[in-house]
Amino acid sequence: MEPTLPDSRHATSETSRQNTLEQADANLATVSSLLSTLTSEVDVAQDSADLAFENRLVQVRLGLASGLFGALRARHAPTAAHCLRVALGCSAWSASLSLAEEQRDSIEVGALLHDVGKIGIPDHILLKPGKLSPEEYLTVEQHRRVGLGILSHCCASGDVLAIVQHSGAWFDGSRDGYNLSGDDLPMGARMVSIVDAFDAMTTDQIYRRAMSRERALAELFEFAGTQFDPQLVQDFCAYISSESASLPGAVARRWLKQLSPENSNEFWRLEYRAPAAPSTNTCDAVFQHKLLESMHDAVIFVDNNLQIVHWNRAAERLTGIAASSIEHKKWSPSLVSLRDEKERLIDDPECPVIQAIKNGVQTVRRLSVTGRNGQRVDIDAHLVPVHGKNGLMHGAAVLLHDASSRITLEQRVQTLHEKATRDPLTQVANRAEFDEIHATYVQSHRDRRLPFSLIICDIDYFKRINDNFGHQAGDEVLQSFAALLRRHTRPGDLVARYGGEEFVLLCIDCDNTAATRRAEELRRELAEFPMAALGNKSITASFGVTELQNGDTPETMLRRADRALYQAKESGRNTVIQLGSGIDGEEPAPRATGWLSWLRGTTPDQLLSRTLVTSVPLNVVVEKMRGFMADHHAEIVSIAESHLTLRIDGENTPFLRRNSDRPVPFFIEMKFSEATVPAEGRGNPTSRTIVHVTIRPHRSRDRRRRDAIERAGQLLLSLKSYLVAQEVRGPSDLTVIPNTKVAPTTAETPSPTTTEVEVVAKLAQDAPKARSFFSWGSK
Numbered sequence: 152m153e154p155t156l157p158d159s160r161h162a163t164s165e166t167s168r169q170n171t172l173e174q175a176d177a178n179l180a181t182v183s184s185l186l187s188t189l190t191s192e193v194d195v196a197q198d199s200a201d202l203a204f205e206n207r208l209v210q211v212r213l214g215l216a217s218g219l220f221g222a223l224r225a226r227h228a229p230t231a232a233h234c235l236r237v238a239l240g241c242s243a244w245s246a247s248l249s250l251a252e253e254q255r256d257s258i259e260v261g262a263l264l265h266d267v268g269k270i271g272i273p274d275h276i277l278l279k280p281g282k283l284s285p286e287e288y289l290t291v292e293q294h295r296r297v298g299l300g301i302l303s304h305c306c307a308s309g310d311v312l313a314i315v316q317h318s319g320a321w322f323d324g325s326r327d328g329y330n331l332s333g334d335d336l337p338m339g340a341r342m343v344s345i346v347d348a349f350d351a352m353t354t355d356q357i358y359r360r361a362m363s364r365e366r367a368l369a370e371l372f373e374f375a376g377t378q379f380d381p382q383l384v385q386d387f388c389a390y391i392s393s394e395s396a397s398l399p400g401a402v403a404r405r406w407l408k409q410l411s412p413e414n415s416n417e418f419w420r421l422e423y424r425a426p427a428a429p430s431t432n433t434c435d436a437v438f439q440h441k442l443l444e445s446m447h448d449a450v451i452f453v454d455n456n457l458q459i460v461h462w463n464r465a466a467e468r469l470t471g472i473a474a475s476s477i478e479h480k481k482w483s484p485s486l487v488s489l490r491d492e493k494e495r496l497i498d499d500p501e502c503p504v505i506q507a508i509k510n511g512v513q514t515v516r517r518l519s520v521t522g523r524n525g526q527r528v529d530i531d532a533h534l535v536p537v538h539g540k541n542g543l544m545h546g547a548a549v550l551l552h553d554a555s556s557r558i559t560l561e562q563r564v565q566t567l568h569e570k571a572t573r574d575p576l577t578q579v580a581n582r583a584e585f586d587e588i589h590a591t592y593v594q595s596h597r598d599r600r601l602p603f604s605l606i607i608c609d610i611d612y613f614k615r616i617n618d619n620f621g622h623q624a625g626d627e628v629l630q631s632f633a634a635l636l637r638r639h640t641r642p643g644d645l646v647a648r649y650g651g652e653e654f655v656l657l658c659i660d661c662d663n664t665a666a667t668r669r670a671e672e673l674r675r676e677l678a679e680f681p682m683a684a685l686g687n688k689s690i691t692a693s694f695g696v697t698e699l700q701n702g703d704t705p706e707t708m709l710r711r712a713d714r715a716l717y718q719a720k721e722s723g724r725n726t727v728i729q730l731g732s733g734i735d736g737e738e739p740a741p742r743a744t745g746w747l748s749w750l751r752g753t754t755p756d757q758l759l760s761r762t763l764v765t766s767v768p769l770n771v772v773v774e775k776m777r778g779f780m781a782d783h784h785a786e787i788v789s790i791a792e793s794h795l796t797l798r799i800d801g802e803n804t805p806f807l808r809r810n811s812d813r814p815v816p817f818f819i820e821m822k823f824s825e826a827t828v829p830a831e832g833r834g835n836p837t838s839r840t841i842v843h844v845t846i847r848p849h850r851s852r853d854r855r856r857r858d859a860i861e862r863a864g865q866l867l868l869s870l871k872s873y874l875v876a877q878e879v880r881g882p883s884d885l886t887v888i889p890n891t892k893v894a895p896t897t898a899e900t901p902s903p904t905t906t907e908v909e910v911v912a913k914l915a916q917d918a919p920k921a922r923s924f925f926s927w928g929s930k
Contacts (some may be wrong), residue, residue: 205235205269212238212259214416216305219267222498225275226270229479229623233350238262240346243337247390254310258339260418265343279355292328295319301506308418320346341380345371345387348379350439353664355473357480361664363698364391365732365775369875376837388771392892404527420794421850447642449551450529452537453504453835455544457482464641467658469530469551471522471523488521507547509536517554522658524599535831574648575628577633585647585655588706592657602736603699604666606656607712608636608673609725620685627684632692635680639673642819655712662734663698670694671726678725691725698733702869710782719841730778732872758817758863763842765876769825772840772874783866788818795821798849799866815859817866844870849887 173741224231245255269277272294276287284293299316306312317331317340324332352367362370368388375381436823443450449466453459459482462474470487477486485504491497500507503516514534522528522542533550561621574581576618589605596603610616610632617625629652636646636656645657658666674694681687695715699708711730767775779785780797788796797819823845825837846863 158308168597189527192405196460201472205232208239208403209235209263212406212419212516213265214518216264216418219264222270223267227479229475230269233354234263234266237265237343237346238349239402241342242405243341243709244342244346244390246402248386253338257308258311258314258342259309260308261339262320262343262346264302264311265296265315265318265347266294266298267301267315267433268296270301271297275481278479278481280459280477280483280486281720292319306418308338311418313337314343316340318343320344320379323377333761336380338383341383344579345379345383349387355476355664357472357476357486360473360662363663363731363733364729365875367765368771369732371701372768372771374835375766385768392774401851401919402609441729448553449549451549452546453482453508453549455508457505457508460546465623466551468642469522469528470520471660473665490519490527492517494519503532503534504547504549508534508544511536511538511544520551523601532678558605574633577630577648578585579633579637579654580585580645580647582647585649585657586644586705589657591711592659593703593708594697596659596699597703601660602662602734604658604661604663604667604695604696605698605708605712606647606658606666606670606673606696607709607716608654608656608670608692609691609716609718610652610719616685616690624684628682628690629678631682632677632690635677639669661698663696663729663731665694666698667727674725682753693719693724694727695719696729696736697731700733700869700872701866702867702872707782707869711778714778714781732875748899757861758848759844759846759867761844761875762879763844763871764826764875765841765874766837766842767875768838769840770821772823772842775873775875779870783869785819793823795823797821815862817863818847818849818872819866820845820847836894840874842876843873 206217209220213220220231220234223234238259242259244254245258250587269291272291276283276290279287295315295318297706299312302312302315314337317329317336319332320326320329320336322333322336322341337787349367349371352362352370353364356360368391371379371384371387375384405412421729443461443463446463446465447585449469450461450463451459452461452464458896459478462472464474467473472486480486482504483499484497484504489497489502491501497503497518498640503514503518506512513536516532516534516582518528518529518532519529531552531554533552533746535548535550537545537548539545573584592603595601610628613625616628628806632652633646633654635647640646640656640834641658643659646659647655649655658669661669674692678689678691680689684691693716695712695717697708697712697715715728715730718730719726722728765772776795785799786799788798790796798815799819824841826839828839828842844867846866848859848863870876903927
C-alpha cells in the first residue's frame with residue numbers, strides 16, 4: 152500500500168512538532184557528516200571544478216536534503232548525474248512553458264530526487280553490466296516505492312511526493328501499480344517521465360550507444376498517447392528544437408543567483424548544513440589522467456569488488472564500449488567476450504583479471520576480445536594487482552595491447568596527416584587535406600557502420616578583434632584556438648582550418664552524443680581561457696555538430712554541420728547545436744547485381760518507388776524536409792495539394808566514385824498523409840505520417856545505368872535518415888484503422904486533408920528560405 156502523502160502543517164501539537172524537528176535536525180547533522188565523507192571519497196577521481204559546480208547546484212536547490220543526493224551519488228554516480236540532468240532539463244522546459252515559480256520549484260526538486268530509491272537496489276542488479284532480466288527489471292521498478300518511502304519521512308511538500316510517486320506511470324493508465332492516468336496525473340510527473348526517457352535514450356549504455364536527438368524524439372512520438380502525454384511530447388519537441396541551446400545555462404544561473412539553501416529548506420523545514428568541500432585533484436592526478444587518456448593501449452582499473460572504476464579512451468576504441476556506460480559496473484569477461492589462447496570463451500572462475508585480484512600475481516597472456524563491429528581482436532593482456540599499505544588489495548590494473556597485424560584505416564590516415572600540408576599560421580590541416588580525409592572517413596565509416604562525427608566551429612565576432620586589437624592579435628587568437636582544438640583530439644581525429652576563423656574537427660568512432668559533449672567542453676574551456684593578445688580577455692565560439700548518417704555524402708554531412716553552426720549563431724552565439732539522426736541499425740542500400748532486378752514493381756520511368764512511415768508528426772516532417780533540401784541542394788519543382796516534387800542535380804547525388812562517373816539528375820516525388828495504426832502491445836492507436844516516395848531520373852536513358860540505380864538507393868536511405876522513417880515492405884507491415892487519413896494507391900486521389908494542405912503549403916511558403924540555405928550551406 153502506498154504511504155499517505157504527509158503535510159507538516161497538519162501537526163496537532165506545536166510542542167510535539169518542535170521536538171520532532173529538533174530530533175530530525177540532530178539526526179540530519181550526523182547523516183550529513185557521514186555522507187560528506189562518503190562523497191569526497193567517491194568523487195576523488197572526478198574533475199574538482201565540475202564536481203564543485205554540481206555540488207553547489209544541488210545544495211542551493213535541495214538545501215539540507217542535498218545529503219540524500221550525496222547518498223545516491225555514493226551509491227551509483229551515473230544515476231545521480233542522470234537525475235541532475237533531468238532536473239535541469241525539466242526546469243528549462245518549465246520556463247519555456249511559463250509555469251508558475253511554485254510549480255517549477257516542485258518539479259525541479261521532484262526531478263532531482265525521482266530516482267533516490269535506487270539507494271535500496273541490490274548491488275548485483277544496480278551494477279550489472281548488461282540488460283536486466285524481467286525479474287531484475289521488476290526489482291528495479293520497486294525503487295520508486297522505496298524512494299517515496301524515504302522522502303515521506305522528511306519531505307513536507309505533497310506536490311514533490313506526488314511527482315516522485317507518479318513519474319513512472321503511463322499516460323493511458325496501462326502500467327500496473329498506478330491508479331491515475333491521463334490529465335489526472337500530476338503535470339510535473341508527466342514532464343519528468345518525458346525528460347527522464349529522453350535523457351536515458353541520449354546517454355551511452357553498455358548494451359547500446361546513445362541515440363541521436365532526432366531518434367530519441369521519434370521514440371517519444373512513437374509512445375505518445377500510451378506512455379507519454381501526447382501534447383507534452385509536442386511541447387517538448389518544440390522546446391528542444393528552439394530553446395535547448397540557451398535555457399539550461401539560464402537554469403543553472405537561476406539556481407545559483409536566485410535560490411539559497413535556506414529558501415530550499417522550506418521543502419524540508421530543517422536547518423541547512425553545507426557538506427564538506429570536495430577534495431581537489433593534485434598536480435600528479437592531472438598528469439596521470441592526461442597520460443591514461445592519451446595512451447594507445449587500453450587501460451582498465453577494476454577494484455577489489457570487481458567494479459570498473461576507469462575505462463580509458465583506448466579501451467573505448469578497442470571494444471566499442473563507451474566509458475560512461477560501463478564505469479561503475481561489475482567486471483565480467485563476458486563484457487568483451489574474452490577468449491583464451493585456444494579461442495575458448497573464458498568464464499568468471501578462469502578470468503585472469505579476477506585471478507590477479509584473488510592471487511595477487513602479475514601475469515601476461517595472449518588473449519582475444521570482441522572489438523568494434525563484432526570483430527575478434529588479438530591482444531596482449533598485462534594484468535597487474537594493485538596493493539596498498541599493509542598489503543591491502545585494491546584491485547587490478549588491466550593493460551590491453553592490440554597485437555593484431557592489421558593496421559586500422561584511422562592509423563594510416565593519421566600517419567599521412569602528420570606528413571601532409573598544414574595551414575601555415577595555425578599548423579593544423581588545411582582545407583584541401585580536410586576535404587580528402589573527410590571523404591575517406593565518410594566512405595570507411597559508412598562501409599563499416601561505425602559512428603563518425605563532424606564539429607564545425609567559428610569564433611564569435613572575430614572582425615571586432617581585428618578592428619580593436621589589430622591583425623597580429625587576431626593571428627595569435629587563431630593560433631590559440633587551433634591549439635585548444637588540438638588538445639581535445641584523440642588518435643585518428645583531425646583538426647583543420649576551413650577558412651578564416653572557421654575550423655572543423657573530424658571525430659572518429661564518435662556519435663552525436665559524444666561529439667556534442669566534446670563541443671560543449673571546448674566551448675566552456677574557450678570562454679574561460681584568457682587570451683594574452685587581448686589583455687587576458689576571453690573569447691567565445693559557436694559550434695555545429697552532426698554525425699554521419701545513412702545516405703550521406705561528404706557534402707551533405709558538411710552542409711548539415713554548417714546549418715547547425717548557422718542555428719548556433721542565430722541563437723545568440725557561444726552555443727552548441729547538434730543536427731542529424733546518426734547511423735541506425737539498417738543495412739546500407741544493396742548494390743545492383745542486375746538492373747532488371749531493380750525495375751520490378753516500378754513503372755517504366757521510375758527507379759525506385761517506396762512507402763515510408765514515421766512516428767514524427769507532419770509539422771515536424773516539414774522541419775526535417777527543410778534540412779534535407781538544404782543539405783542536398785534540392786530545388787522545389789512543384790507543390791500541389793499533398794504532393795511535393797524535388798530536383799537534385801547530379802553533382803549533389805551520392806556517390807560519384809570515379810572521375811569518369813557522369814552526374815545523373817533525379818526527381819524525387821513525395822506524397823504526405825497521416826494514418827492511425829494499431830499500437831502493437833498497447834491499447835490506444837497511434838498516429839503515423841506516411842510518405843509515398845518515387846525516385847526517377849531526369850533523363851529516361853539514365854534509368855538503365857547501374858550506378859544511377861545505386862545512387863537512387865542512397866538518396867532513399869538519406870531521406871529515411873532525415874525523416875527517421877522505416878520502409879513499408881508489404882501490406883502486412885502497415886495495418887491502417889478504417890476511416891482515417893491515408894493516401895490511396897489508386898489513380899483516384901481524393902482531396903487532401905486540411906493538415907496535409909497546410910504542411911505542403913508551408914513548404915511552398917518556405918521554398919525561398921530553403922533556397923537561401925544554398926548560399927551559406929556550400930561555403
